[in-house]
Amino acid sequence: MCPIRNRARLIIASLFLALNCGAALAQAPATGPGQAYPSKPIRLILPFPAGAPNDTVGRALGQKLAELLGENVVPDNRPGAGGNLGIGVVAKSPPDGYTLLLATPGIALSSSLYSKLNYDAARDFAPIARATTTHNILLVHPSVPARTLRQFIDLARAHPGKLNFASGGPGTTNHLANELLKHRERINLVHVPYKGATLGMVAMIGGEVDEVIVPVAAAIPQIGAGKVRPLAVLSEQRVPALPDVPTAKEAGVDYLVVSLWYGIFAPARTPPDIVARLSREVIKALESPDLRERLNALGVDPWPGTPEELASLVRSESARYSDLIKSIGLRLD
Numbered sequence: 001m002c003p004i005r006n007r008a009r010l011i012i013a014s015l016f017l018a019l020n021c022g023a024a025l026a027q028a029p030a031t032g033p034g035q036a037y038p039s040k041p042i043r044l045i046l047p048f049p050a051g052a053p054n055d056t057v058g059r060a061l062g063q064k065l066a067e068l069l070g071e072n073v074v075p076d077n078r079p080g081a082g083g084n085l086g087i088g089v090v091a092k093s094p095p096d097g098y099t100l101l102l103a104t105p106g107i108a109l110s111s112s113l114y115s116k117l118n119y120d121a122a123r124d125f126a127p128i129a130r131a132t133t134t135h136n137i138l139l140v141h142p143s144v145p146a147r148t149l150r151q152f153i154d155l156a157r158a159h160p161g162k163l164n165f166a167s168g169g170p171g172t173t174n175h176l177a178n179e180l181l182k183h184r185e186r187i188n189l190v191h192v193p194y195k196g197a198t199l200g201m202v203a204m205i206g207g208e209v210d211e212v213i214v215p216v217a218a219a220i221p222q223i224g225a226g227k228v229r230p231l232a233v234l235s236e237q238r239v240p241a242l243p244d245v246p247t248a249k250e251a252g253v254d255y256l257v258v259s260l261w262y263g264i265f266a267p268a269r270t271p272p273d274i275v276a277r278l279s280r281e282v283i284k285a286l287e288s289p290d291l292r293e294r295l296n297a298l299g300v301d302p303w304p305g306t307p308e309e310l311a312s313l314v315r316s317e318s319a320r321y322s323d324l325i326k327s328i329g330l331r332l333d
Contacts (some may be wrong), residue, residue: 006316037097037274045101047086048168049079049196053215053300055162057132057262058102064285079195082169084110084117091119091231095267097274101127105173109207109321113171122312126275128264129282130305132295134215136174136258137245139201139228144210149232149251152211156187158172166200166212168296170332174200174213175248176324177234177258183328184255185309204228215242215260217299241299260304261290263310276295279307 042286046061048054055077062073078086079182080131083106092101101107107121119125124166138149142162156163168174172196182189194200197214204212205227216239222228232248233239234256248256264282266275285291286304305313325331 003067029223029281032051036067037101037277038071041074042066042069042097043074043099045086045090045099046075046077047079047083047101047103047106048077050077052079052168052196052198053134053298054083054102054104054196054278055293055298056217056264056298057058060298061102061131061264061282061285062290064279064288064291068281080109082106082171082175082193082254084114084171088118090265092123092266093267095126095271096119097266097278098235099267100138100278101125103133103247103265104260105317105321107263107265108172108317109173109176109325110171111318112322112325113330115167116270117330121318121331123263123267126268126270127307127314129273129286130268130303130310131179131262131264131282131286131306132300132301133259133263133303134217135233135239136177136213136260137212137216137219137239137242138231138248139204139209139219140209140211140223140231142226142229143203143210144229146231147229148246149253151249152231153181153185153187153253155288157185160188161190163193166192166194166197166203166209168200172197173258173260176321176330177213177256179328179330180258180324181256183255185253189199189252196228201228209324213258215299220299239299261313263305263313265310275307275318 026228044058046055046058059075062075065075079091082102087107090101110117140146146155165178170193192209196216200212203209223230230245232251233245234248236257238247267333282305286302290301
């Protein structure tokens with residue numbers, strides 16, 4: 001065959017291939033750094049001890065999230081400083097989507113409690129998704145001679161400084177709820193902090209403290225075993241899992257409504273496409289029937305929400321707790 005004809009055919013074939021490739025590239029979606037995400041395990045920082053409600057919810061959500069993302073989500077407990085230790089770890093982590101935080105309201109209120117923090121809630125985090133909410137309950141040791149919240153208040157007033165309460169650490173919601181009770185009722189309860197409210201409840205079962213406020217999920221087994229006495233749930237209405245336990249409002253303590261919520265955060269400057277992917281998958285996980293059933297059994301309500309809804313929640317909670325902290329004159333440094 002003539003060399004000139006061969007060369008011409010090669011040129012025509014090359015042009016045809018180039019045109020086809022160009023058309024395919026034009027039709028293909030744009031690639032970006034987030035498309036390959038995730039390509040390795042994701043670390044989920046849980047800023048409270050193993051066995052705490054934060055840990056239980058985080059592990060359940062992480063397991064479902066791993067199924068949806070196709071990569072392991074590894075729980076990493078970092079308790080201490082009322083949750084601030086774990087929060088600070090995430091604030092200083094690379095913004096690549098491989099370190100996430102399951103936070104409590106502590107992320108919103110710590111700036112009002114501490115003048116020196118190793119993070120700034122508004123500056124150092126990218127909200128991913130609102131996750132869950134749960135009710136709190138006030139418990140006492142069975143040896144405490146009080147059957148109602150009002151009786152407990154009267155007992156504390158009659159014996160100032162003789163009763164104490166456990167908390168998950170200074171500045172946690174269960175600490176602030178008790179400080180609010182002290183302030184409004186003008187009673188003197190001694191604060192005994194622990195690395196997590198669940199550890200405080202264990203200490204109370206052991207007779208070290210008289211009272212503790214914990215999430216309902218953590219309390220139900222101990223109530224059933226008779227190791228603690230419930231006095232009131234800190235919610236607007238009674239909790240279906242504990243229908244015989246009155247609300248604080250029913251005891252005339254209408255200001256003591258304190259819920260506990262969780263939200264997923266990433267370090268600030270995490271790429272928007274990764275934030276969007278994580279947000280979609282967290283919400284999808286929380287809407288799945290199997291995870292909803294698992295959380296409901298723990299006394300936890302799925303409360304999925306967008307990054308914008310989580311950011312709004314942090315702002316509103318920050319304002320709410322700031323007012324409370326100022327009113328009781330609480331400062332932790």
